[in-house]
Amino acid sequence: MLSPAVVQSAPATPEGTVFRAEALGKVYQTGETRVEALRGVDLAIPAGEMIVLLGPSGSGKSTLLNIIGGLDRPSSGRLFYHDTELTALGDRALTRYRRDNVGFVFQFYNLIPSLTAQENVRLVTDIAADPMPPEEALALVGLAERRDHYPAQLSGGEQQRVAVARAIAKRPGVLLCDEPTGALDSITGVRVLEALARAHDELGATVIVITHNVGIAAMARSVIHFRDGAIARLETNDNPVQAQDIHW
Amino acid sequence: MRALDLKLFRDLWRMRGQVVAIALVLSAATATYVLSVGVHQSLVATRDAYYARNHFADVFAGMTRAPRSIVARVAEVPGVRRAQGGIVQYARLELPLRTEPIRALVSSVDEMGRDHLNALTLSEGRLPRPDHPEDVVVDEAFAKANALHPGDTIAAQIYGRQQILRIVGTGLAPNYIYALPPGDIIPDERRFGILWMGRKGLEAATDRREAINTLSLTLEHGASEAEVIRKVDTILEPYGGTGAYGRKDHLSHAFLDSELQQLSAMTRVIPPIFLLVATFLVYIVLGRMIRTERGQIGLIKAFGYSNRDIGWHYLKFALAIAVLAIAIGSVAGIWMGRSMTALYAEYYHFPFLDYRLSPGVFVGASLLSVGAAALGAIGGARSAGRLSPAVAMLPPPPPIYRAGAVERLGRWAGLTTIGEMIVRHVARWPLRSAITVIGVSLSMGLLFATVQFIDSSHAMLDQFFGRAQRQSFTVTFTEAQNEDVIHALGQIPGVMRVEATRTIPVKLRFGNRSERTAIESVEPDAILSARIDMDGQQVEMPPAGLMLSRQLAKELGVQAGDRIEVEQLGGRRTRTVQPVARIVNEIVGARAYAENSTLRRITRDAAPIGAALLKTDPAARDDILARLRDMPVVLGVTERDAAFTRFSQMIEQNILTMIGFYVAFASAIAVGVVYNSARILFSERAHELATLRVLGYQSGEVGIILLGEIALLVVLALPPGCLLGYGMAKLMLAMFSSDLFRLPFAASRASYGLAAIVVLIAGIATALVVARRVMRLDMVRVLKARD
Structure with a gap:
């Protein structure tokens, strides 16, 4: 069956869609400058896919990711997560949504330096509804042995894998990754991508990855190209490559 | 304006909350300094001017009776500059509608105004006329308390004789700045006053024609007081001399002097506490500021600014705080000084008592504030100056946490992950945590030391009036009595x-x-x-x-x-x-x-x-007082209950004013310390807090990290706060004790509790103000930036 990974302009939520955006717009007003970061984005993202957002700096991909993740609110338009309208939720409900459904991985890991690898994962498992044991999450990213190390005692790649473990430990419906390999060299970056792929395969989560790295796009079923706050084009990849086959 | 100074102004504005919080603590030091030194100087200046203008004597002597010619003999004693003789006599007054006996000390005054020593200053009216033995001048406080005015008459019993006196004026003299009734321990201007009667009039009234019973002397510069006293005692011995004494033993002077000693003790103890805390605060705030501005410092140095330029830039930041503190503290100090002075004017009777500040007070206060701020800044400014540009522009090394005792303890105690974050952060920055703990405990100590004055004064009143004195009345006599009077008193019904x-x-x-x-x-x-x-x-x-x-x-x-x-x-x-x-x-x-x-x-x-x-019998009070009034030998009656009430009022009034000031000061410390700690904590942890928000923690849960750490430090500060408070209380009680009375340490548990609660409330309320920032945390912006 042909499953178009991402559909633009969806009038109603099709079956199996996890996110649906209607004319999403975002305007930043800083002092006298007005920046239109998103200009009426329409989008439907199917559940369980791995999607890559590609585009130059300032093209709007991070803004979209933040809105999808419930970290930011659009200036106009609507966004649905399954049947829930995220754009109508208040701060508490949006936090609840992040807590139960969304895992994040950032470029700069954002681990808590005073907590060990395992404790960083516990931060999430302490509050999630149905988490996996922290050890299991660390095992998934190949760091079971290093669980009692503090961030300062781990390499950049290891820190990012802890961040991935922390993101997947809650068994999230969605895994959002903003330049997860941006601060890493090729070899450690691949190990992080492997961890992401494994999480995607084993948890069936929808994974959305922002990257500048065109090579990484080969991993995804769908690639959304961004330019000037809007979707420039959609690309479907019927034969995604394995993480270990990616080089840059 | 130089660009670096522009940065200084903007930094001050950006960090205005912290700047003001530190300035408040420092201004408490300035205020207490201006207050105590200012009041002390005003009192000393007023007293000295008053003593000089009215020629307060250096040596005083009493005797049963001596011929007036003795004055000339005493004046011959080497070292005596001037001698003056006179008569003083206790008398009973009767005021309409007053049952209790009212006492007065009648003092002779030269009708022509030729008195040189202890000269009377008239506030209204005139001196007694030479041929009018009924003319008297009444002391200002007594006149005011009893609504007496020139032209009024009062009935008096002087030396056993009933007399009607006419008030011709009101006034005061330097030997009665603090006027105590005989046998009492506090002034009571409603029941005791000083009257000045013409010399001839008082001589006639006391059968002492051309005789005296009191002598005042001034000494030559450099004369030996002890030597003069010895010689005067020899001269007066045949006349029933009761021993000459210097100003040290003069009641009014001694009371005023002990008050002045308390004030200068306060100057030595209180401001240093605030200066210490302010120095700590400048140290931690500037330290944090320099850590966050490493990159900028590197850049500015790369442009060619010298190490000294950079160091001076940060030093100026601290000095600006000191300038603000000096302004706030001076205004507060002047205002409090005025109210303290007004309070003094109620108990110490001066013809003028102006709260006057010399420029030196402000110079002293400014030097202390600037010194404390500079001391706190010097370490940070030097470290900023020493940073090499290349190193400074690199991101600072991440804080390193390793497994240690604290971590094991946390695990053993079964802390939650958030709990671990709090405890480890405290342990990671032990110096800063210690400074917060010390600051808060000093605040609590000061509060406790102040609040316990209430317990102490109650204990004092209870011991003195409740247990040491069990009588209803103390009856004093016009002259020494024998056993007969005891029998006579026992006959009175009731x-x-x-x-x-x-x-x-x-x-x-x-x-x-x-x-x-x-x-x-x-x-x-x-x-x-x-x-x-x-x-x-x-x-x-x-x-x-x-x-x-x-x-x-x-x-x-x-x-x-x-x-x-x-x-x-x-x-x-x-x-x-x-x-x-x-x-x-x-x-x-x-x-x-x-x-x-x-x-x-x-x-x-x-x-x-x-x-x-x-x-x-309390029911017979009025009858007993009436009978006592009719007994000629009775000079006066002190009612224990009235004295108790009067004493309580005086203590409450003094203590409540003082406590009001110190609660404000102590709270300023707690607020200043907690606000700065919380702001630094927030800025350091903004990244972590935002991360937790992203992971799905509600703002309330995230706020716990901030509040939890502050609460932990505040709670940790309570036991040392109690200890410090205990020490400070003992010190302050010793400071406020004098030859005349001593305050016992009698703190109740409630005082410890009250001090702890005020500190907790001030601390947590301040931390809550900072914690509200968690609500406004911009998750996206914080996470995009590297920590």
Whole structure:
């Protein structure tokens, strides 16, 4: 069956869609400058896919990711997560949504330096509804042995894998990754991508990855190209490559 | 303006909350300094000007009666510049509609205004006229308290004779700045006043034509006071001299002097606490600022600014805080100084009492503030100056956490992950955590030390009025009485018990030290008075020898077992040697006690009765007072309850004013310390807090990290706060104690609790203000930036 990974302009939520955006717009007003970061984005993202957002700096991909993740609110338009309208939720409900459904991985890991690898994962498992044991999450990213190390005692790649473990430990419906390999060299970056792929395969989560790295796009079923706050084009990849086959 | 100065101004504005919080603590130092030094200077300047203008005497002497010609003889004594003789006589006054006896000290005044020493300053009216023995000038406070005005008349009994006096003026004199009724411990201007009567009039009224019973002298510059006193005593001995004494033993002067000593003690103890805390705060805030501005410092240096430019830039930041503190503190200090001065004016009677500040006070306060701020800044400024540009522009190394005792402890205690974050952060920055703990505990200490004054003064009142004095009335006599008066008093209906108190004025000598005091004695079976020590224990009179109050023993340098020389002043002027049998640590006064038998050995006579203690039926109060008023030998009556009320009022008024100030100051410390700690904590942890928000923690849960750490530090500060408070309380009680009375340490648990609660509330409320920032945390922006 042909499953178009991402559909633009969806009038109603099709079956199996996890996110649906209607004319999403975002305007930043800083002092006298007005920046239109998103200009009426329409989008439907199917559940369980791995999607890559590609585009130059300032093209709007991070803004979209933040809105999808419930970290930011659009200036106009609507966004649905399954049947829930995220754009109508208040701060508490949006936090609840992040807590139960969304895992994040950032470029700069954002681990808590005073907590060990395992404790960083516990931060999430302490509050999630149905988490996996922290050890299991660390095992998934190949760091079971290093669980009692503090961030300062781990390499950049290891820190990012802890961040991935922390993101997947809650068994999230969605895994959002903003330049997860941006601060890493090729070899450690691949190990992080492997961890992401494994999480995607084993948890069936929808994974959305922002990257500048065109090579990484080969991993995804769908690639959304961004330019000037809007979707420039959609690309479907019927034969995604394995993480270990990616080089840059 | 240089770009770097522009940065300074913007930094100050950006960090205005922290700047103001530190400035508040520092301004408390400035304010207390300006307050205490300012009031001290104003009082000293006023007193000195008043003494100089009205020629307050240096030496005073009393005698039974001496011919006026003695004044010229005394004036011949080498070292005496001027001598002046006069008459003082206690009298009873009767005011309409007043049942209680009212006492006055009538003092002679030259009708032509030729008095030189202790000169009377008229506030209204005129001096008594030469041929009008009824003319009197009334002291201003007494006139005001009893609504007396020139033209009014009062009935008086002077030297056993009834007389109608006409008020011709009101005024005051430097020897009655603080006027105490005989036998009392606090002024009561409603029941005791000073009257000045023309010399001729008072001579006639007291049968002392061309005679005197009091003498005042001023000394030549450099004259030996002790030598003059010795010679004057020799001259006055045949006339019933009771021993000359210097200003140190002059009641009014001594009270004022002890007040001044308390003020200067306050200057030495209180401002340093605030200066210390402010120095700490500048240190941690500037330290944090420099850490966050590493990159900028590197860049500015790369542009070619020198190390000194950078160091000076950060030093100026601290100095700006000091300038703000000086402004706030000076205004607050002046305002508080005015209210304190007004309070003093109620108890100390000056013709003028201006709160005047010399520029030196502000210079001193400014130097202290600038010094404290600079001391706090110097380390940070130097480290900023020393940063090499290349290193500075690199991101700072991440804080390193390793498994240690704290981590193991946390795991053992089963802390949540959030709990671990809090505890480890505290342990990661031990110096800063310690500074917060020290600051908050100092705040609590100061609060406690202040609040416990209420307990202490209640304990003092309870011991003095509740346990040491059980009589209803103390009756004083116009002159010493014998046993008959006790029987007469016992006959009054409603009087349930009468006990005699015998008092003889003496000079005690030990080695080369000597003190003027009085030895008191009570009946062997006395129950109406007791000697209670500081711990509340009743101390029995020793069967032989003297019992000295600790204050007196300290002044003389004697211990129990020593033998001291006792010179009776007046009477037979005996000199005996008596053993010191016991020392009693009393609250009020510096007195000596002895059994009647010992007293008799000293006087070689039946010791005269100076006062009688009466236990009465409260229902018969007015009748008893009326009967006492009709007894010519009775000079006055002190009602224990009225004295108690008056004392309570004075203490409450003084203490509440002081407590009001100090609660504000102590809260300023708590707020200043907690606000700065919380702001630094917030800025350091903004990244982590945002991360937690992203992971799905609600803002309330995230706020716990901030509040939890502050709460932990505040709670940790409570036990040392209690200890510090205990120490500070003891210090402050010692500061506020004087020769005249001592405050016992009697803090209740509630005072510890109250201090802890105020600190907790101030701390948590301040932290909540900062925690509100968690709500406004911009998750996206924080996470995009590298920590």
